Amino acid sequence: MAIHAADFNELRLDRLSRAFGAVQALKDVTLTIRRGEFIALLGPSGCGKSTALNCLAGLLPSTGGGIWLDERRIDTLRPERRGFGMVFQNYALFPHMTVAKNVGFGLAMRGTPRAEIARRVEEAIGLVQLNGQEHKLPGQLSGGQQQRVAIARAIVIEPPLVLMDEPLSNLDAKLRLEMRAEIRRIHNTLGSTTIYVTHDQEEALSLADRIVVMRAGAVRQVGAPAELYAAPGTIDVAEFMGFRNRVEGTVTAIESGVATLSVDGGSLKGKATPGLKLTDRATLSARPEDMHPGDGAGLPVTVDSMEFRGREFVGYARTAAGAAMSFQAGSPVATGEVVRLVTDASRALVFPGVGL
Amino acid sequence: MRALAADHAPGLRVRLAAHGLDGVTLLVVPAALFVLGLFIYPFAYGFWLSFNPKAGGVLANYGRFFSDAYLYGTIATTLWLALPVTLLNLALAVPIAFRVRLMRRQRLLTTILVIPITLGTVLVAEGLLNYLGPQGWFNRTLLWLGLVSSPVRLINNYWGVFLSLLITGFPFTFLLTLSYLTGIDPALENAAATLGAKPAQRFRHIFLPLLLPGLAITFCLSFVQAFSVFPSAVLVGAPAGPTRVISIAAYQAAFEEYDYSMASAVAIVMGLVQLGIVAAVLGARGLLYRGPAGGGKG
Numbered sequence: 051m052a053i054h055a056a057d058f059n060e061l062r063l064d065r066l067s068r069a070f071g072a073v074q075a076l077k078d079v080t081l082t083i084r085r086g087e088f089i090a091l092l093g094p095s096g097c098g099k100s101t102a103l104n105c106l107a108g109l110l111p112s113t114g115g116g117i118w119l120d121e122r123r124i125d126t127l128r129p130e131r132r133g134f135g136m137v138f139q140n141y142a143l144f145p146h147m148t149v150a151k152n153v154g155f156g157l158a159m160r161g162t163p164r165a166e167i168a169r170r171v172e173e174a175i176g177l178v179q180l181n182g183q184e185h186k187l188p189g190q191l192s193g194g195q196q197q198r199v200a201i202a203r204a205i206v207i208e209p210p211l212v213l214m215d216e217p218l219s220n221l222d223a224k225l226r227l228e229m230r231a232e233i234r235r236i237h238n239t240l241g242s243t244t245i246y247v248t249h250d251q252e253e254a255l256s257l258a259d260r261i262v263v264m265r266a267g268a269v270r271q272v273g274a275p276a277e278l279y280a281a282p283g284t285i286d287v288a289e290f291m292g293f294r295n296r297v298e299g300t301v302t303a304i305e306s307g308v309a310t311l312s313v314d315g316g317s318l319k320g321k322a323t324p325g326l327k328l329t330d331r332a333t334l335s336a337r338p339e340d341m342h343p344g345d346g347a348g349l350p351v352t353v354d355s356m357e358f359r360g361r362e363f364v365g366y367a368r369t370a371a372g373a374a375m376s377f378q379a380g381s382p383v384a385t386g387e388v389v390r391l392v393t394d395a396s397r398a399l400v401f402p403g404v405g406l
Numbered sequence: 407m408r409a410l411a412a413d414h415a416p417g418l419r420v421r422l423a424a425h426g427l428d429g430v431t432l433l434v435v436p437a438a439l440f441v442l443g444l445f446i447y448p449f450a451y452g453f454w455l456s457f458n459p460k461a462g463g464v465l466a467n468y469g470r471f472f473s474d475a476y477l478y479g480t481i482a483t484t485l486w487l488a489l490p491v492t493l494l495n496l497a498l499a500v501p502i503a504f505r506v507r508l509m510r511r512q513r514l515l516t517t518i519l520v521i522p523i524t525l526g527t528v529l530v531a532e533g534l535l536n537y538l539g540p541q542g543w544f545n546r547t548l549l550w551l552g553l554v555s556s557p558v559r560l561i562n563n564y565w566g567v568f569l570s571l572l573i574t575g576f577p578f579t580f581l582l583t584l585s586y587l588t589g590i591d592p593a594l595e596n597a598a599a600t601l602g603a604k605p606a607q608r609f610r611h612i613f614l615p616l617l618l619p620g621l622a623i624t625f626c627l628s629f630v631q632a633f634s635v636f637p638s639a640v641l642v643g644a645p646a647g648p649t650r651v652i653s654i655a656a657y658q659a660a661f662e663e664y665d666y667s668m669a670s671a672v673a674i675v676m677g678l679v680q681l682g683i684v685a686a687v688l689g690a691r692g693l694l695y696r697g698p699a700g701g702g703k704g
Contacts, residue, residue, distance in 0.1 A: 109596050129599040136600040142593035146615045146695035156601035189697050207601065
């Protein structure tokens with residue numbers, strides 16, 4: 051494979067900040083990315099992940115901190131001097147240029163000889179499987195094909211870093227899954243370093259080597275997907291990782307890492323997180339798939355509705371206090387019926403404090 | 407079977423509606439009458455009138471126009487004013503629009519620029535007459551600074567009309583250019599920048615090709631405006647000679663010679679010249695990319 055990523059060892063963001071007037075969109079983001087890694091910046095909209103990406107690309111000047119590529123400081127360089135490949139959310143293909151011209155644009159700007167441009171463009175187009183579409187205009191392509199062109203255009207310049215800004219958000223569900231696999235395949239083939247911005251935890255979990263969870267302009271947690279999935283460090287990271295149910299109560303027992311929480315009308319068990327103490331007020335956080343109707347002392351809820359999901363049912367219910375709960379069940383429960391929900395004690399998490 | 411088909415054949419009303427004609431279509435009538443009465447009829451009448459000269463055959467007016475240098479010369483005179491003014495306006499509008507598109511207080515600037523349009527050509531010409539005259543501020547400043555020893559002549563000649571057309575035409579050209587420019591997705595420039603294109607390359611490869619079709623339209627509209635110059639050619643120009651534009655020829659035929667037929671012929675010639683230039687520009691535009699100026703779906 052002739053297309054390969056330019057060499058460097060690590061990219062460092064050092065207390066990178068960006069303010070828009072009084073609003074701090076990015077607060078002291080410090081992060082080290084090693085060559086070849088696939089990093090996902092994950093967070094809800096407005097968390098600063100796109101700002102971080104634009105600062106990296108040089109499209110937005112940072113207002114504090116620095117960006118270092120090995121020993122070279124790059125945050126003062128203009129975007130055209132950084133040489134990073136970027137894939138935009140709306141693709142940003144040049145509408146007046148053919149697919150081949152779009153892909154070859156970066157090389158042409160570098161004054162690469164024509165014959166070499168033709169060869170590398172052909173190779174990049176082959177890599178994203180768009181052979182035969184070279185002479186079409188972007189407007190004649192489907193959304194998925196446009197996305198492939200955008201990716202080919204970004205990687206053909208062999209950038210040290212590929213930046214992707216929610217590249218799949220404009221595609222339909224089926225295409226999104228296809229392109230997701232494609233993006234990871236291309237990353238593996240080229241050995242490139244990719245920073246991928248998304249608000250979709252599933253996308254981040256399936257693609258990334260490491261996930262950076264952001265909230266309100268700051269990094270909340272950095273970790274491998276399995277680590278973040280099983281042990282989110284804070285309740286808001288947990289919520290972003292699919293722990294949609296929250297129940298508040300008082301800790302009545304902690305035994306070999308499992309806390310028992312006395313809640314409104316029953317009790318629930320979950321893994322104790324660091325800092326949790328007996329008789330504390332605490333919040334249990336659990337995924338719908340880790341809560342089931344059980345017998346005995348679970349949390350009593352009134353079922354609002356059930357959805358059939360193939361292998362199982364997903365139920366929506368309400369506690370006596372009115373908090374929404376969702377759970378999984380092997381068989382349907384009638385609407386209006388009261389069931390007691392129990393948790394999978396090894397998967398639910400109990401965080402110290404309430405009103406989090 | 408046939409009877410059944412006849413039973414189900416849709417009525418006239420339904421068939422008309424399928425072609426987009428129904429009661430609502432009647433709302434077009436007032437506008438159509440307006441256009442017919444105030445545009446098509448006068449035009450057709452003038453066209454017919456131009457072929458009914460006071461003396462001579464059907465084409466006598468046109469024959470006279472194209473054999474008299476005092477008349478056909480007005481075409482070149484007018485083009486010599488309208489073309490450079492339009493091109494200069496475009497050349498000024500593009501870089502200024504590039505700067506303004508990044509500004510936050512665009513509305514204030516737009517308002518200031520619209521003022522010359524609303525004031526009209528006569529007021530601007532009168533203003534220029536004072537400002538650029540031998541005793542005007544402009545010349546006095548030049549004299550005071552010692553840049554010239556005697557006042558520069560800027561009115562009652564070619565330059566007076568040129569400047570007046572530039573001032574009244576610029577806001578229009580600029581606003582059109584700005585709207586075309588802001589219609590180009592800013593992500594395209596960002597994409598070009600991340601791919602290594604320097605500002606000049608971004609202009610040449612991205613903005614210019616996407617802007618050209620709009621600039622062609624802007625050129626046509628500005629040109630037609632400038633070509634029909636009349637008040638400033640009389641007020642700040644030299645209507646007997648260097649700025650004897652084609653509309654003056656038409657005016658003289660109509661109101662000095664009282665030859666409406668000849669005046670109509672001049673007007674038709676004027677229209678044909680405009681049409682020729684516009685057709686040439688639009689024809690060239692047809693060779694350009696004219697699709698959307700966005701970067702993709704979304």
